[in-house]
Amino acid sequence: MAAMDWESVIGLEIxxxxxxxxxxxxxxxxxxxxxxxxxxxxVDLGMPGVLPxxxxxxxRMALTFGLAIDAEIARTCRFDRKNYFYPDLPKGYQxxxxxxxxxxxxxxxxxxxxxxxxxxxxxxxxxxxxGKSLHEDYADMTGIDLNxxxxxxxxxxxxxxxxxxxxxxxxxxxxxxxxxxxxICDGNLNEGSMxxxxxxxxxxxxxxxxxERTEIKNLNSFRFLRQAIAHEIDRQIGVLExxxxxxxxxxxxxxxxxxxxxxRGKELSDDYxxxxxxxxxxxxxxxxxxxEARALVPELPRAKRRRYREDLGLSDSDTGFLTGDxxxxxxxxxxLATGCGAKPAANWIMDRVAASLNRSGLDIxxxxxxxxQLGRLIARIExxxxxxxxxxxxxxxxxxxGGEVDAIIDARGLRQVSDTGELDRIVRQVVADHPExxxxxxxxxxxxxxxxxxxxxxxxxxxxDPRQVNVLLRDALRAR
Amino acid sequence: xxxxxxxxxxGRGLARGDYSARELATFHLxxxxxxxxxxxxxxxxxxxxxxxxxxxxxxxxxRGEGGPLTGIPLAHKDIFCTExxxxxxxxxxxxxxxxxxxxxxxxRLAAAGxxxxxxxxxxxFAMGSSSETSWFGPARNPWDRDRAPGGSSGGSAAAVGAGxxxxxxxxxxxxxxxxxxxxxxxxxxxxxxxxVSRYGMIAFASSLDQGGAFGLSVExxxxxxxxxxxxxxxxxxxxxxxxxxxxxxxxMRIGLPSEYWTGLAGDMGECLLAAAKELEAAGHALVxxxxxxxxxxxxxxxxxxxxxxxxxxxxxxxxxxxxxxEDPADLDDLxxxxxAAGFGTExxxxxxxxxxxxxxxxxxxxxxxxxxxxxxxxxxFLEAFEEVDAIAAPxxxxxxxxxxxxxxxxxxxxxxxxxxxxxxxxxxxxxxxxGFVGGxxxxxxxxxxxxxxxxxxxxxxxxxxxxxxxxxHPEG
Numbered sequence: 022m023a024a025m026d027w028e029s030v031i032g033l034e035i036x037x038x039x040x041x042x043x044x045x046x047x048x049x050x051x052x053x054x055x056x057x058x059x060x061x062x063x064v065d066l067g068m069p070g071v072l073p074x075x076x077x078x079x080x081r082m083a084l085t086f087g088l089a090i091d092a093e094i095a096r097t098c099r100f101d102r103k104n105y106f107y108p109d110l111p112k113g114y115q116x117x118x119x120x121x122x123x124x125x126x127x128x129x130x131x132x133x134x135x136x137x138x139x140x141x142x143x144x145x146x147x148x149x150x151x152g153k154s155l156h157e158d159y160a161d162m163t164g165i166d167l168n169x170x171x172x173x174x175x176x177x178x179x180x181x182x183x184x185x186x187x188x189x190x191x192x193x194x195x196x197x198x199x200x201x202x203x204x205i206c207d208g209n210l211n212e213g214s215m216x217x218x219x220x221x222x223x224x225x226x227x228x229x230x231x232x233e234r235t236e237i238k239n240l241n242s243f244r245f246l247r248q249a250i251a252h253e254i255d256r257q258i259g260v261l262e263x264x265x266x267x268x269x270x271x272x273x274x275x276x277x278x279x280x281x282x283x284x285r286g287k288e289l290s291d292d293y294x295x296x297x298x299x300x301x302x303x304x305x306x307x308x309x310x311x312x313e314a315r316a317l318v319p320e321l322p323r324a325k326r327r328r329y330r331e332d333l334g335l336s337d338s339d340t341g342f343l344t345g346d347x348x349x350x351x352x353x354x355x356x357l358a359t360g361c362g363a364k365p366a367a368n369w370i371m372d373r374v375a376a377s378l379n380r381s382g383l384d385i386x387x388x389x390x391x392x393x394q395l396g397r398l399i400a401r402i403e404x405x406x407x408x409x410x411x412x413x414x415x416x417x418x419x420x421x422x423g424g425e426v427d428a429i430i431d432a433r434g435l436r437q438v439s440d441t442g443e444l445d446r447i448v449r450q451v452v453a454d455h456p457e458x459x460x461x462x463x464x465x466x467x468x469x470x471x472x473x474x475x476x477x478x479x480x481x482x483x484x485x486d487p488r489q490v491n492v493l494l495r496d497a498l499r500a501r
Numbered sequence: 502x503x504x505x506x507x508x509x510x511x512g513r514g515l516a517r518g519d520y521s522a523r524e525l526a527t528f529h530l531x532x533x534x535x536x537x538x539x540x541x542x543x544x545x546x547x548x549x550x551x552x553x554x555x556x557x558x559x560x561x562x563x564r565g566e567g568g569p570l571t572g573i574p575l576a577h578k579d580i581f582c583t584e585x586x587x588x589x590x591x592x593x594x595x596x597x598x599x600x601x602x603x604x605x606x607x608x609r610l611a612a613a614g615x616x617x618x619x620x621x622x623x624x625x626f627a628m629g630s631s632s633e634t635s636w637f638g639p640a641r642n643p644w645d646r647d648r649a650p651g652g653s654s655g656g657s658a659a660a661v662g663a664g665x666x667x668x669x670x671x672x673x674x675x676x677x678x679x680x681x682x683x684x685x686x687x688x689x690x691x692x693x694x695x696x697v698s699r700y701g702m703i704a705f706a707s708s709l710d711q712g713g714a715f716g717l718s719v720e721x722x723x724x725x726x727x728x729x730x731x732x733x734x735x736x737x738x739x740x741x742x743x744x745x746x747x748x749x750x751x752x753m754r755i756g757l758p759s760e761y762w763t764g765l766a767g768d769m770g771e772c773l774l775a776a777a778k779e780l781e782a783a784g785h786a787l788v789x790x791x792x793x794x795x796x797x798x799x800x801x802x803x804x805x806x807x808x809x810x811x812x813x814x815x816x817x818x819x820x821x822x823x824x825x826x827e828d829p830a831d832l833d834d835l836x837x838x839x840x841a842a843g844f845g846t847e848x849x850x851x852x853x854x855x856x857x858x859x860x861x862x863x864x865x866x867x868x869x870x871x872x873x874x875x876x877x878x879x880x881x882f883l884e885a886f887e888e889v890d891a892i893a894a895p896x897x898x899x900x901x902x903x904x905x906x907x908x909x910x911x912x913x914x915x916x917x918x919x920x921x922x923x924x925x926x927x928x929x930x931x932x933x934x935x936g937f938v939g940g941x942x943x944x945x946x947x948x949x950x951x952x953x954x955x956x957x958x959x960x961x962x963x964x965x966x967x968x969x970x971x972x973x974h975p976e977g
Contacts (some may be wrong), residue, residue, distance in 0.1 A: 063602055067816040069595065070582045070604060070701040072736050102812050104859070106836060113815020163832075164819070294859035296868060299708035299809055301735055 025262065028226040029254045030234075031082060031189045032181035034218040035196050036174045037206045038150065039082045045149050045173035046073030046116060051211045057166035061152075065171040067111030072300050075100075079173040080304060082205040083123045083147050083316035086175060089203055089321055090142055092127025094311065099303040100147075104294040108165050109152035117176075119295040121148035123304065129179075130323045131195035131305030133188055135337060137323075140192050143182050150174050169213075174309035175205070181220065181231065186254070190247040193217055194345070197243075198322045202347045216241045221253045221262065232257070233267040237281055249274035253281050325350055342371055348386045359396025366399055373416060390419045397426040401467055405486050411435050437486045441493075444477075448493045451476045462498050502528045504664030505974050508573055508721045510665060515562055522558035522572030526551050526616045529574045533618065533665045541640045542650070542660040544579045546619035547586055554616045561614055569724050571614030576669040578657050579620035580627055580700040581607050581712070585841060590703045591635035592625045594817045594824045594843035604701025604907055605733045606712050613728035618666055622656030625845045626814065627677055627705040629653050630916040631907065634847045637653060639904055642684060643975040644941055648901040651681030658685040661715045664974060668716040668725050672702060674709045675802050676920025679932035682715055683896035683944025686934045688961065689715045690722045693884045693952045694927030695740035697726075698733030704799040704813040706806035707738075709924050716972050719961035723747060726954065730881045742952050747888075749959025751791045758913070760795035761919055767900055768938040776935035776945040776964070777893050788889050795922055797874045802921040803851075803914055804858050804871035810848075811855030817843060818849060831968070844943030850910060879926045882948075891956055892948040895919050900941035919946060929954045933961050934970035942970070 044051050047064035064071045101119040105305045124145035131138055150172040155164035177196065183189045197215060200206040207214050223236035237253055242248040254275070257267050272281040320328075322344045329340040342362070343353045349370070356366045378385060397416055401407050407415065407430060418429050430436055450461060451473060462469040470491070477490045502522060514520055519527075537543050551574070558572035568647035582588045584607075584900045603611070611617070622640040624632050632640040632655025634745060640655040642648040643663035654671030658678075661669050662685030671678040682689025690713045697712040704710060706730035714725035723745070731743040746896055765773060781787050813844035819825035819839030826838035837857040844852070858867035885892065897916055907913045923930040928948055945964075949957045965971050 064822060067705040068600065068602075068822065069588070069590070069598065069816070070600070070699075071602075072700050074735060074737050104812055104815065105816060106815065108818075108820045108832065111816060111821060112812075113818060114812050292859075294812075294856065294862045294864075296812070296859055296864075299706075300704075300738065367697060376748075 023312060024213050025227040027223045027258050027261075028228075029184060029221065029223045029250075029252075030181045030187075030231055031180045031183035031222040031250060031469060033183065033189060034220070035177045035179075035193065035198050035240050036150075036216045036218075037086075037177060037196075038176055038214040039173040039205050039208050041076055041078045041082065041173050043076060044171035045076045045079045045147065047171050049171065051172045052168075053209070053214075056170055057155075057164070058168060061167040061170055064394050065111065065167055066353075067113075073116060073298075075301060076173060079147055080123065081314050081317070082173075082203070083145065083175050084306065084311060085203050085205060085317050086145060086177075086200065087124035087127065088311075088315055090124075090127035090129055092138065092142060092145070092189065093125030094306060095121060095123055097124060097303045098123045100298045101295045102298045102303045107151070107154075108163065108169070109154045109167070111152065111167060111170055111345045115149060115151065116298055116301070117148035118146035123306070129195055129199065131191050132323075132326065132341070133191040138182075138188065138191075140182045143178045143180050144173050145148065145177040148174050148176060163380075179328065181222075185389050186247040186251040189219060189250050190243050193246050194245055195322065198345060198347070202319055202321055203317070204319075210241050210243075213241055214376050217246050219246065219250050219253070221250055221257065222267070223254055223257045232261075233269050234282075235267065235269065236271045238271055238284060245274060245276050248279060248285060249277070249281060252279060256281065289308070329363075335363060335367055339367045339371065343367060346385070348384065351462060352385050352388065352392050355392035356399070357398040359393055359400060361396045361399035362403060365402070366396065369399060371397060373413070389421075389423065390416060394426050399428065405437060406430065407435055407437055408483065408487065411437075411483060435484065437484045443495055444481070444489065448477055448490070448497050451480065452494070459498060470498075473498070503511045504529075504532060504737075505717060505972075506667065507718060508569065508667055508716070509555075512567075512569055514583075516567065522555040522562065522616060523552060524576050525572060526555040526618065529618055530665055532663075533660075536663055536665060539641065539646060540643060540659055540663055540665075541638055542622055542656040542663065542665060543576065543619045543970060544589055544591065544622050544637050544656070544864050545587055547617060550586065551616050551618045554611070554938070558614045558616055562605050563886035564946065568613055569726055570610070573615050573668065574618050574658050574666050575610065575615045575725070576619050576657060577607060577617055578623055578654050578669070580672050580703045581670060582703065583607050583617070583620065586620065587701070589636070590621065590626050590845065591623045592848070593636045593639055594705075596636060596824065597640075598823055600701070602701060605698035605700065605735060607650070608782055610725070610728050611672070615728070621654070621660055621669060624655070624677075625848050626703070626810070627653040627672060627674055627710075628810070628847050628851055630676065630913050631683070631737075631902070632656060633904060633924045634845055636845060641904070642901045644686065645901065648903050648941070649684065651684035651897075651901060652682075653677040654689075655681045656713050658682050658689065659685055661685070661687045661717060662975065668714060668721055670725075670729070671715055672705075672710055672712050673920075673924065674706050674711075674806060675919045675924045678713045678715065679896050679920050679930060679944065679946055682914065682932040683934075683942065683946075684901040684935040686970075686975070687717060687940030688719055688722050688933045688965075689713065689895070690726060690954065690957070691923070691932045692726065692745075692954055693731065693740070693929045695738055696742065696745070696929070696952065696954065697729050698731075698736040698739045700733055700735040703724050704809075706809040707813060707814065708809060709802075709806060719931075719958055720963050722931075723958050723962075737952045739953070745954045747962060748955040749963070751784060753890040753956075753960065754788050754888065755780055755785050755960075756788050756790045756892040757883055758790055758792040758795065758885070758892060758894060760792050762892040765895060766899070769895070769943065772943045773895050773937035773945060774937055779864060779964060779967055780893065780960065783967060787893075790888055791887055792885060792922065794874065794877045794881050795918075798878055798922040798925055799914055799918055800804050801871040801874035802917065803854070804867050805875065805925070807851045807855030808859050808868050808871075809855070811852045811859065814844075814848065814852055819843070823832070825895055847910070875925045880923050882922075882926045882928060882950075886930055886950045890949075891953075891960055894946045894948060896944040896946045900938050900943055927951060929957055931957045931961055933964065934973070935964075935968070936970055937973075942973070
């Protein structure tokens with residue numbers, strides 16, 4: 022029997038931790054890494070009689086996201102209680118949005134293998150995060166850390182528009198870039214700032230109806246997301262090809278074993294008994310609030326990519342590198358603002374800057390060479406003031422010691438010898454000192470030119486413009 | 502010093518120096534000590550704190566900075582969180598719970614200079630109409646110790662009715678201020694939903710719960726409300742409204758909804774009708790009208806209140822605070838045994854029914870339908886208030902019943918037939934003494950449009966100037 026041609030269908034739910042100062046329903050600080058239970062106030066602890074008060078900043082951030090993906094924005098939305106018992110869920114219910122999410126249908130555009138794909142977003146809703154159960158450090162007990170309880174989350178639900186693990190990864194990356202561009206999430210995956218759940222099913226290619234799906238929870242890296250989905254697709258195909266059926270269930274990915282396993286946690290329930298939270302009034306999205314959110318939508322990755330390609334003439338790979346991280350794009354644009362060329366700026370950032378950052382373990386936001394200095398450095402090369410080689414030296418000086426590019430060039434006498442008279446004198450001297458090589462050149466041995474260039478550059482301490490040296494040398498060698 | 506003095510008279514006595522706030526507090530603490538073994542109106546008496554607060558009030562008065570409530574003793578229903586003082590909600594679940602924060606109501610009344618003498622008994626988690634479901638035993642009616650003081654704020658009503666405190670706070674979800682006020686012969690006001698902050702008031706049914714006050718007169722209730730009310734940034738559902746002020750037209754149209762007045766048996770009907778006639782004699786017009794969905798209020802109320810309670814009480818799981826079963830075998834065992842032992846029967850019944858009505862397959866038939874009924878009832882009132890300025894009605898089908906007499910839960914729920922409609926509509930409603938049946942006080946209920954407490958207070962004050970029912974007090 023010929024192997025069946027299977028198609029996988031993937032939808033992602035991405036939990037984006039919003040970078041608000043305080044929690045979504047309390048005044049406690051929303052900060053990662055504090056000692057357990059030091060960032061949880063009475064509201065976060067679900068103490069008797071306390072009440073939630075909605076953080077306006079979280080609403081504004083959700084709206085900013087909605088506008089960025091051209092989504093329908095609800096005029097009013099409301100919060101509901103999602104009921105289940107778990108020790109890290111202090112109230113016994115999570116405040117979430119059930120049937121009236123703040124952000125409705127929208128679209129995220131991403132690029133994969135040089136092609137643009139539009140992935141539908143079904144909805145995005147606000148909710149509070151739960152705390153953490155710590156199973157490792159306590160013998161026969163579970164520790165509860167409620168610092169995270171009440172941290173605002175935006176849960177973004179995609180349509181099942183993704184077809185391969187690579188597409189799912191590209192979508193997760195695009196979402197990561199978008200929320201970072203919007204400044205609504207710090208994007209620290211290893212701190213859980215973005216977590217994905219993947220809904221995965223397979224069906225014979227050509228079949229319209231979707232196969233039974235499973236949900237893989239808590240995928241917090243690009244690689245794990247791709248691997249977990251790839252594994253799950255293989256597993257499902259295996260089950261179906263051996264005559265079995267896929268069971269609808271929630272699974273967890275174990276990156277060490279590279280496999281998914283059914284989840285048996287108590288936080289799963291068949292019926293969350295959602296109902297509107299009577300402690301919170303419906304949220305009215307006023308035109309003022311929308312305008313405030315709109316003003317905060319910057320140029321997004323897809324628009325930037327288009328602009329870099331079409332207006333700056335950069336390649337797809339340059340564009341991809343420069344737009345992947347909003348801080349890199351900002352550095353690039355600040356470099357351009359000094360008036361240097363786009364292509365050399367891109368090259369410098371991708372080569373010298375990236376390598377130096379990598380060596381020192383720094384982010385571009387902490388780059389010791391300010392983009393203004395880099396732009397000026399590139400401009401000086403373009404103006405012929407210094408050579409590319411000398412520029413590398415200047416870059417290192419600025420990196421190590423700080424300072425201003427032009428001042429360093431002057432102070433260290435790195436300016437190219439551009440005085441034609443002086444250079445002409447050196448060229449004539451070199452030609453006069455090497456009659457043998459002159460004869461060889463005149464006999465048609467062009468390669469000897471390189472010898473003369475090297476001699477002139479040595480005499481000038483590397484400060485001559487090689488192009489100019491070439492021109493002068495040819496003149497001198499031809500002369501009788 | 503005499504019990505049953507008005508807040509205004511007590512304030513004058515303090516200002517004149519006839520007695521100090523400490524002496525006033527001590528006088529009432531002694532009355533509590535003498536009466537409360539029997540009455541069980543208090544869960545905790547906070548004598549030391551009370552005397553410290555009284556001393557502070559005395560210093561304030563001495564500086565000439567006293568307000569109308571400075572030095573006035575009061576009691577808080579034990580549903581209001583009090584920082585550093587056990588707040589039990591009359592439940593074993595919270596028997597040892599000491600909140601690290603004050604309810605907004607508590608903080609505001611403290612800021613006004615009141616002297617809290619203790620925390621009053623109630624139905625467990627405010628679920629009941631008799632104060633019999635308390636983990637600390639039932640409170641008793643000061644008019645007849647064998648009868649219930651009503652509920653759920655029975656301890657507060659009994660304490661004011663017995664002259665143990667001049668005023669007290671309460672909460673009303675489906676009648677929990679009005680019915681005990683009627684049973685104990687005191688005045689009790691449930692303000693409009695949103696008038697008083699719910700922060701720190703332990704939640705039963707969040708869309709219905711509303712804090713209010715008990716006093717010996719409409720005037721006293723008005724004074725206490727003045728210090729409690731107003732927007733609170735900690736409660737999103739609290740309203741930004743001008744403070745309540747007594748304001749009523751000389752001649753108002755007062756509605757007598759037929760659904761409330763027909764079928765009132767003998768003495769009860771006569772007593773209430775005489776009270777309505779008194780309002781007519783004062784120059785107001787009595788208008789017969791209809792609130793057609795009244796019958797559906799009790800079932801709708803018990804569905805909505807139960808649903809909200811089932812979620813509100815999920816936090817009592819033995820994990821972070823409150824009663825915790827010993828040596829749990831696992832998480833489920835911890836949950837199951839903590840909640841089984843921590844909650845009483847009536848609380849469990851409501852959690853179960855509420856969980857049921859929110860479940861897949863039942864949500865539409867119960868919860869959503871109840872919400873539709875709720876909107877009809879609100880609409881009934883909106884239409885009625887186009888015709889009338891206020892509504893006069895009974896508070897309860899009869900006067901205080903004997904302890905243990907109503908042992909069928911549904912029969913107990915029917916006690917709330919006249920109080921749940923205003924609760925569902927979120928309207929202000931007040932109970933004031935209007936006569937006696939068989940030696941037991943009867944209350945007349947006044948219901949007004951949203952945020953028109955001032956109108957109810959004006960009508961009630963006028964009634965109390967023409968009658969002396971509110972000046973009758975039990976013996977002993």
